[in-house]
Amino acid sequence: MSAALIDISQTLRAQLPVWPGDTPCTVERTWALTADCPVNVSRLTMSTHTGAHADAPLHYDAGGADIASVPLEPYIGPAQLIDVSALGPRRITWDDVAARLRPDCRRLILKTFKSFPTDHWPARFATPSPELIAALAGQGCVLIAVDAPSLDPEDSKDLPAHHAVRQAGMAILEGLVLDAADEGRYEIIALPLKIKGADASPVRAVLRPLNV
DSSP, rough: OOOOOOOOOOOOOOOOSSTTTTTOOEEEEEEBBBTTOOOOEEEEEOTTSSEEEEGGGGTTTTTSSOTSSOOSGGGEEEEEEEOGGOSSSSSHHHHHHHHOOOOOOEEEEOOOOOOOOSOOSSSSOOOEEEHHHHHHHHOOOOEEEEEEOOOOOOOOOOOHHHHHHHHHHEEEEEEEOOOTSEEEEEEEEBBOOOTOOOOOEBBBBBEOOOOO
């Protein structure tokens, strides 16, 4: 029997905390099930970066690929989760993870929150350093995933971690909820929607524990 799935997605809903100034998430019933209407239908309005989401290169590179064009392989496969929540809201370095990182890690998930801030926006959060991303790429890593809202701090203007990912040709997942996941090996499944021209996409992200 396969191991139970761990849902690491945020629940999309009204009042979901979003990046300051970005589009709030709203769900509006446009057709209602009544004697005259056989179905319920809703309108969903939200940012492409709502909840757990995948950044496309287009998000931080004017000439980058949109989310409909990115390869899907990085978003599904074996991954390693490392808990760095004790370090606080700072850049996570290679030295912070090197002793625990498996040499065969191709997808790294960083757990930076002791408890995910479900009902408020975290103004300060931990982010991976550009040097860490470069080192991961050097050992063949294809995905960096975080529970934080971004790979770079909220006040960053040059986005060095994002551009380190671009240079390495890696993929990005942000906004995961890792409260129910301990350190270890997993299969991650977090496929972005195929939205032409979009700079990101929400994902339904899950982990399946691996025993090896």
